[in-house]
Structures are given as structure tokens and as C-alpha cells.
Amino acid sequence: MIEEKLRLLGITLPPPTRAVGAYVPVARIGNTAFVAGHIAKRDGKPWVGKLGANVSLEEGKAAARGVALDLIATLADAIGGIDNVKRIAKIMVLVNSADTFTEQHLVANGASELIGDIFGEIGAHARSAFGVAQIPFGACVEIELIAEVTS
Amino acid sequence: MIEEKLRLLGITLPPPTRAVGAYVPVARIGNTAFVAGHIAKRDGKPWVGKLGANVSLEEGKAAARGVALDLIATLADAIGGIDNVKRIAKIMVLVNSADTFTEQHLVANGASELIGDIFGEIGAHARSAFGVAQIPFGACVEIELIAEVTS
């Protein structure tokens, strides 16, 4: 029971992201759920900045961890609870990067490690991480997620 | 009937993109169709430029709308007609962005809104939008799409 695991870890899911106009936070094809890109936030506002410029590696990792938590909250809300997750299959981690920053994989670990902590074996996911020129609202990290869910 | 909806909206689908050498415009796994990245065009040529530099937000939105229309035409052609679309599940919107441009989500709305207009409820899709360093041919926008189709 992942619900139970969250309690043991002392993690409370944040409020889910809900539909905002032109698109939806989660869309499904059968048992595959596509969770829209979520941007990093701090104190409820976009966490603005660029790795390799004005955001440190530790901050970037914390930002990625926060985005992963938001993604899980959004997914859980859309499918009737976190225990309906069968598998976290893939994440794509976009790091707002100065031209010289090459540790996107370490930033992404902030998200991957949280997923591992919460989901254990069913959290074993593939991923891509890379540096992008910019992200909506100037956020330092954006992540999207694909999961298998129960029907 | 989406065909009917297109008529009501006065939208004519452009010619589909066909296979060009090393890859194909649409590949399927069961009922999931992956539509290859399509770049923005104007007057049949790549719509070149960068948001935040020499392409305005309004132009970027129009470019994204045009790419969405091309994607839908390509998908419809590959699956025997637009009424075989069951769900537009996800789009990934790449915006050729200057380092300082942070409104990729507004550019992406050009695509999302068109999909909503044409498909209504079955057009409710997840998405990611972000700024990239460059796009093939220097195009200002590139979008790829994942859809559920009838078998």
C-alpha cells in the first residue's frame, strides 16, 4: 500500500494540479496515463532560474524532488488514489540550463530518488534528462511523467 | 463526427506529411499512434525564427496552430480518416526560444486551442511545452503528438 508508505515517510501529497484552460493535467490511453509537464514551484510560485547561472545543483535537485511530488499528487487525484498506480514508467526531466551546465542527471536524481522512496519496485522508471533554453514562467525545472495505472 | 465539425468550423485539412526517407510520419503500437515532430511552416516553407528575438508571441501562437493542423492531417491520413481518432492524448511543444523568452505555454495554446475546437472532449490532452536551442531548418516551433485511435 503506497498510501501507507507515504505515511511512514512522513510525506503529505500537495494539492493536485487541475485542468487549466487549453489542456488537462492527465490524459489516458487505456492503462497508460500521461501526466502533463509540471514546473518547479517554491512557496506556490514558479521557482525561477537557471542551473549553471543562479540556481545551485542542490537547489535544482530539491526543485526536481518538488516537481515529482506535484506530479504524483496530480496523478493520484486523477486516478482515484495513489494505490491505483501500477508502475511509474518514464519521466522526462527538463533542466533550465546555462550553456555550460552538464549535470542534468544529478538534478533529475532529485525526482528519481523520491519516486524510488515512495514506490519502491513499481517506481523503477526509465528517464531522459537534458538542458533546455527556457521553461514556461522561467522555472528552473519541468518534468512530465508516464505511468501504468489500474483500469 | 469530427469530419462534420471541421466543416462547421470552416477548416480544411492540409495535405498530410508522407514518409521521407529514414523515418515515418506515424507509427503505431496497438491503438496508440505516435506522430513524428512536425515543424512550423508558412507558405509551404519552414517558418524560421526565435521567440523572444524575431518572432512575436502572436506569430508563435499562429505557428503552433498551423503545426497542430498539419499533425492532425498527417494522423487522419495514416489511420483512414479523422473520425478514427479516439483521443488526442499528449502533445510536446518545442519553442525555438531566446534565453529570455518564458511564455512557451502561451505559444503552445495555439495548438491546444485548435485541438479543443476540433475534437471537443476527446481532444482533452496532456502536454509539455518548453524552449529549445534550435529546431531543424531553424523553424520557430516543432510539435509531436500521441493519440489513441480505433483499431
Place this chain on the structure above:
Amino acid sequence: MIEEKLRLLGITLPPPTRAVGAYVPVARIGNTAFVAGHIAKRDGKPWVGKLGANVSLEEGKAAARGVALDLIATLADAIGGIDNVKRIAKIMVLVNSADTFTEQHLVANGASELIGDIFGEIGAHARSAFGVAQIPFGACVEIELIAEVTS
């Protein structure tokens, strides 16, 4: 038999990428396999550089070909052999690009052509290719892959 085809082409698959800490190289939802982003390597080390700056188009294409071979090796290892591939469905090709480099599609052909050579018809894949600001370890190319596999 793809195994046979590899022999005819004189291609030996490299050692597969194995799980490294926070994520896994291949995750599945049913018959869909998601292969994590693999970066370009040369002599076993990251192939560092930027297209349009210090990596030529020919080098970039060779790098993309090499990444495709690594992806196929990783996939084959995870699913019990290359003949369990039913279809290469999609690749996403990230090219570490100077602001002015606009031939990401030609770099990507290095991967697409190899996939075509090895898999023939079942290698007919959709793809996206674009230029990113950076890639982990400063690699010049990163590619992720989605395939249909036998159950």
C-alpha cells in the same frame, strides 16, 4: 530473424546499459518498452561537444548511430533478445546545439538509418529531433526510444 540480419550486416551489439541507481534503462507498460535516454560515447567515454561549434555534422551523425546501437543493445538485453522486438515506434533525438545549428534532422538520420538497416519494415519509426542547450556530461547527442515488444 533480426539476429541473422545483424550477422549479415557485420554488426555486433555493444554491452547493454544496466541499471544505475535512481532509474532503470528499460521500463515497460504491457508490450510498450520505454528505453531511457542514452548519451553518445566514444572509446567508452561521453562524446563531448556541440554541433555548430566543435562537432561536425558527420561526427554528430556517427554519434547518433552509436547511440542507436547502444539503445538497441540495452533493449535487446532487457527483453530476452533482439528478436523480441516487434516494432521500433519512436525515437527522440536531442542534439547539443549551438544557437545557429539547424540540421538536427541530418544528425538524427545517423540513428534512423541504422534502425532501418537492422530492422527493415519493423524499424519504421516516428521521431522528433531538436537542439538542446546541454546534455548530461556535455555529450553531443542523447536519444531515447519507445518500442513494441513481444509479451
